[in-house]
Amino acid sequence: MAVEWKGVFPAVTTKLKDDGSLDHDAIKAGLHRLIENGVSGVVMMGMVGENAQLTPEEKRTVLKLAVETVDGRVPVISGLAETNTAAAVQFAKDAEALGVRGLMVFPGLTYKSESRETIAFYKTIAKASKLEILLYNNPRGYGVDLTPDVVAALLEEPTITAIKEESYDTTRVTDLLSRFEGRLNVVCGVDDLVLESVALGAKCWVSGMANAVPKASVELIDLAVAGNFEAARKLYRVLIELFHLDTHVKLVQYIKLAENITAGYPEHVKAPRLKLEGEERKKVVAIVEKTMTDLQALAR
Template sequence: MTWTGVFPAVTTKMDASGTIDFEATQASLDRLIGNGVSGVIVLPMLGENAALTQAERDAVVRAAKEVVAGRVPLLSGLAELSTDNAIAAARNYQKLGAEGLMVFPSLAYRTDRRETAAWYKAVAGASDLPVMIYNNPLAYKVDVDVETLKMLEDVPGIVAVKEETGDIRRVTDLFNAFGDRFDIFCGVDDLILESLALGVVGWVSGMTNAWPAECVKLFETAKRGDFASALPLYRLLTPAFHLDTDVKLVQYIKLAEHLVYGAPEHVRLPRLPVVGEERARAEAIISDTIASLKKRS
């Protein structure tokens, strides 16, 4: 399987009590697909995966499968503590209808290279689903670097890497080491134009939840090499894209969805909604982006 294009990491909508709002979650998925995304990823960390019970995760995948209805690839995030649980989760998500997995390193332990490779080999061998490696060493303190990927190069089930080191040089290092063996996705909203210039084939995006049509246009324009046309839109969106790299990205992206199209912004504890000056700052960035996009249309 070859993945390419914009794959939003989809937020899980909640009501004020923190209960999953499945109707709003399905509506957001339908909106994303209607605006041209190439795939969707439910249960990412942006989807508050770690704060959900397994029964809730299962229900999210089922609800997503129902509304996606084969229109685009449906991936599920997989974030577990132990290898046994990760293996069981991979098999479970396949049974529920997911068509791929975005797999985090173990959340329980900072694995070394050998242990990291063993983790991904075990998950990739547990099901028939293709695997995207989620590489975010800033958040999870495990770097699936070139040397680690060399130990995974011969694992056919591992097909893609979400590159989120924040070091743009890593993209070229991956291509130099592996050619087109792995589909390389940009995992940082505010590095997408730079990443496309270096050859990435996809984008796992947070702020696409708020502005799917604009993000798809940005991606497609830059992907065909028209950077002169893409650059003004990228500059316009970048202040909002910076919110995707903040520790409170869940709150900020849900706030953006709320302000753009009225989606619920509620989050699951231990997260709390942003308030005061913090909220005012985020609202100002999002509102300025909304206004600037209106002027372009």
């Protein structure tokens, strides 16, 4: 069944115990909460899910838990973040066997490939399984830019159906849709550019802070896609300071702390990341608490 790239697909946090091991119960509870609040799909083990810090066994355990917990209610998408093509191909095959519906594929980690290498990498992964592929374009984070010309070559593979656009350049949304609309789904990958991206034609959003505020995030994109920008702008302005935290190098810690405050899930992270402390922690707590207060006021 094809993935319908519409609505909010949270980049789900990987809940951990204090010793860094997987917290199975919290992972399951978090998925139930997201689905109950109306998300359209879940992306396991993206950057927010600390993919690169998980062991191969942990990655496959997370996927097994997700597929079993979600039980077909929404598509389960897995991040694929590996350092070499052979490992990426094996992961794609394993993810397909575990029952996920698609892959959000990072460029090869630790190496800034040029266009010929990038195209070969993604095409090889596309051929390794029947899963739909969401390209992950984050040149700031990984040094590889999936330009429209690179994307044109990649679309020779029929399973490549979407791109998570995180170049922080909203003109890319228009450039991609003007060339590939009907063939490629352009997905917003930056929380504080979601309203702008929807205005330009995006209908799907892979969101980090939707972990903390799933209901408001679903409402926001629904309002925008429906063309109710007046109401969407009011809600967006309430959420924007929280969404700005999604663009920081410590987005994982910020999102996990926000999720801890709003839903009670553990904020533990995989080393070398450390939990927030001091003034930085106080600042994030203040932003989250103010956002929740303002959301309640807006709902009255």
